[in-house]
Amino acid sequence: MLATYSSLLPVLAALLNLSTTSAQQVYVLTTGTPARPQCAAASKAPATPSYKFSSFAFTQTETYRYATSIPPPATTSTYARPYTALSTLLPSMSTTTWGSWNPNDTAATDTADPYGQAAWSSLWAWANPPNFTTTGIYSTTVSPTPVPSSELVLPPADYFGPTDCYTFPPDFIFGVAGSAAQIEGAVAMEGKGPNNMDVWMRPGLSDNYVTNENYFLYKQDIERLAAMGVRYYSFSIAWSRILPFALPGTPVNQAGIDHYNDLINYTLEKGMIPTVTMLHFDTPLQFFAGNVTSRFKDPMIGFFNGGFQNATFEDAFVHYGKLLLTHYADRVPIWFTFNEPLLFSDNGASVNNVVKAHARVARFYKDVVKGTGKIGLKLHDNFGVPRDPKNPGDVAAANHFNAFHLDTFWNPLVLGKNYPEAFTMTIPDYVPLTAKDLSYMRGTCDFVAVDPYTVTVVSPPPGGIADCATNTTSPYFPYCVVQGENNTFGWNVGYRSYSYVYSTPRYLRTYINYLWNTFHVPVFITEFGFPVFAEAEKAKLADMLFDTPRSTYYLSFMTEILRAIWEDGVHVMGALAWSFADNWEFGDYNARFGMQVVQRETQTKYFKKSFFDLVAFVRDRHPNYERA
Template sequence: MYLDMMFVLAVTALLLSRAAAQQVYVLTQGPSPRPQCAACRPPATPTYRFSSFSFTQTETYRYATSIAPPATTKTYAAPFAVLKTLLPTSLATTTWGSWSPNDTAATDTADPYGQAAWSSLWAWASPPNFTTTGIYSTTVSPTAVPSSELVLPPADYFGPTDCYTFPADFIFGVAGSSAQIEGAVAMEGKGPNLMDVFARPGIADNYVTNENYFLYKQDIERLAAMGVRYYSFSIAWSRILPFALPGTPVNSAGIAHYDDLINYTLAKGMIPTVTMLHFDTPLQFYAANVTDRFKDVLIGYVNGAYQNATFEDAFVNYARILLAHYSDRVPVWFTFNEPLLYSDNGASINSVVKAHARVAHYYKDVVRGTGKIGVKLNDNFGVPRDPRNDSDVAAANHFNDFQLATFWNPLVLGEDYPDAFKMTIPDYVPLSAGDLSYMRGTCDFVAVDPYTATVVSQPPGGIADCVINASSPYFPYCVVQETNNTFGWNIGYRSYSYVYITPTYLRTYLNYLWNTFRAPVFITEFGFPVFGEADKASVADMVFDTPRSLYYLSFMTEVLRAIWEDGVAVMGALAWSFADNWEFGDYRARFGMQVVERETQTRYFKKSFFDLVAFVRDRHPNYEAA
């Protein structure tokens, strides 16, 4: 008994000496506690009796509540009529047509930005197995969602038992990205980007995807009918600037498309948030060798060409065009999506952090925007395999620092890159004191896509040996990543390859982010692909996605607990994704809360969509006006 007590005291001291909310294994005995039973203890012996029987069970039902059209529209900057004076007077706006490999050659060859030059971009890109076999070729007029589609499914027997509410300003919405939903890749003047040539043997293409480019009004109509408040999407750089670089013409069709998308979102009572670059780098930054996109990279998984010497200035130019046109109606901006994953080397990181800081200053100091701006990062939160083992804790800190502090040290705290990055990437570009002063506070929040968690420990030979050996199988994170705990159990229910339901780790993660970077936390993507969903025999089976509901409701419950029990400022949560889409080479990974029937482009609401929206609405004190 004495030894057991000493063990508990030792664990308690250890907890107090380390970061709050750390995952620690503490042995317990006896039945699981049931605090909800304290006020209703039944008698020790039941009383049995007969009664007359009849089928009198009552089942309640309700409909999803649509977002109401707004009475007024809030603005966050001056309108384009005013902000256009900030753009170069020489900036031209033009139109182009569409492209296919069988097109007759255009004759305006003397124009460096004419139809012939634009078509030659696509000929050079040579997208593999190119097709334009979509159903639509113009914007589809929306139709109201029938009430028969909006009846909530039967509630699960076991559900959340919390009594918390979200803060009145908590942001809740859904997200998607241009390359994954739009299709129409070589239509109405859009230039080629990395995602348009991503297809290769065995990899599905994104030429059609969900045809959201033509169906965006219907998609927005369906989101509003479900009661979604925020719609987060990305803009395709190559649809705005087909030739990518400063001084090249703006595509008027692209500007008009996103302008109408934003206006329709607002008209349906929702609020838009925008990502400027979601992996779809224009191909011009690959210079003469477009196959560089497949070369081995030092840091990420794909070469996003951020290291190109012209990238930083070009991105800032593109961002200024977006801000001039749309910042009056968009309250939240994300410059980059998960840039670490598409960074080649140290120069890539340098381009991203400096480009972001310049755009943020332009938005705040020149545009005078009153909204918020940041960069959204990836990180399947690293937790130590054994939190009582100092080397495992060091591995977890190293893993998270490399992915998060590399960006948020300079952009949030005004501090230098972490040692985890500097010791691993020998060609990193040092930041001066002036750089850090300029960058500090240019992220209004820390935005992260926390799909799951990863159990980490030291690699063979330790971190120090790994970081100097780029051929190590553990490089560049230089930790062992696992999905099971010290007792051999997976840390959660597994779905598609790497995603596990890990709600308790989410709360730990939120504590880590808030207490490390001291800025509001924004969950900008979180989602769950049900295992084997693509193999289900019918739509009826696909839409009954209880594991996804468990994922969303458990995660949102932990968000509430982090807010109220830990004092963590969680700004909002955007669910990924509002519909099944192209997951960067795969249509079988179903992250969506709607089924998309590819042959007809028909959408069907899944159970999880109803469950998630109802969970938030039932706990949001001011949902309609949030």
């Protein structure tokens, strides 16, 4: 493992005739037990113990420790001019407000207005969301209340814990994340238009439209994060809540603009820093070519059709991105244009529209707005590692897999290089990039942001990669590798939870080394998290709250980040934990990634042990965090 045998890597690489970036994992035969440097004092003890009697007393008295809340800021930094100074950068736009919708709503009479209440309601009638309900607890913003100190007592510590001696750099970013479609609710309220997430409902479930009611509870949610000592809050903005009709030239929803203004301002008021994702899967339905059901068609590349391939998408996204930047860039220092776009890419046109739209928005931010923050996009890749690192075929398959997922976006947007061969040899309708395109795109990502939940064990497909790449009917197309979860000895590569998530901290360190040494810009871990197996089936709240496997996941990942920084020289700029509360995981509520339990009948939240453990780990090792 890199963590233990880093000094042997050059020798092993020479023996295997592989570079350290090609051999993703190295197994080293050892004899005896690992060294235990912390046991030096014990080694001087007598060979046999000395037994004795003493008076008995209970000695397990607990020492209580409280979460340290974030204090209100004395000053607030700005990263661009305010909207009043930037509004002239946009074409003249009208703003309006709309009401709410339900399937029996026939009250609107302004049918002559192409963007009136009747037209807006017709969007929802066309979308026809299944099992629709507007039933929720709240219909207006809830005033926050302080979190009582009784909720902020740290839980009993696990017996085995981190033994590192490192600290985070002063500028290391630590925070938590969520996304609009998974927490906001209020899907057809206050002028929000329909998007593809609003029609992605499981049969018989109607509470997906409610989710965590964060649209009304955002102040209380922020209050709870600040009380725990979280420094960064990462969230997404719903495109269809800002532009219900999606396209340039259509009215802006004033209620949406005001909502996110207030969300950003309250985050800052509570001493936290906001980071914003512009599109987190929830593409407005207008980009599905007038056919709502087309989003379900089998895409060539990703798992879902996100509508990116639509001919109007690029210009529309750029318009939307400019609107967000002019309104909010003064207070938001970090922007993500897209979340995991490959997952929702249908074909070559999809990727073309994403990379070009990102580059245009980033250029607007850097060259026109002259923002002083950072901008990028985040990718979903669960890093490909060779099943047998001594097998050249497995190593080649892992490199192919990673190039398809990562280089396809970051070659042009970071390095100014063309698409990788893994992509161009596979996708028949890819759109070639010109030298002018690449010059324009280069450097439009200030970092490489990934969501590295786990790894994928990779080996070549039957018949080889090249044959698969020319056969769109192959079961391994388009990635053209065999994706597994076992090492060469048949063991799972890490502790398994739910249906697909493994705890693989040492591979995380390998991954961020790969990213840093391949793209030469800072690495940003923008989502990582763990759903404890069968947590939703636990009958007692106390059992849900005591989530030691999740704590182990987070603390081991953070430990490997520290080792990558200090032992490998990797610039890791930060880590955002997914997620700050259990939410709708695109299908149900059973895959619980949250660090808070959500009681859905009342929308009450409870801090889990992992939340305390993770924040305490960072706080105790970060020079800019207050100590308990």
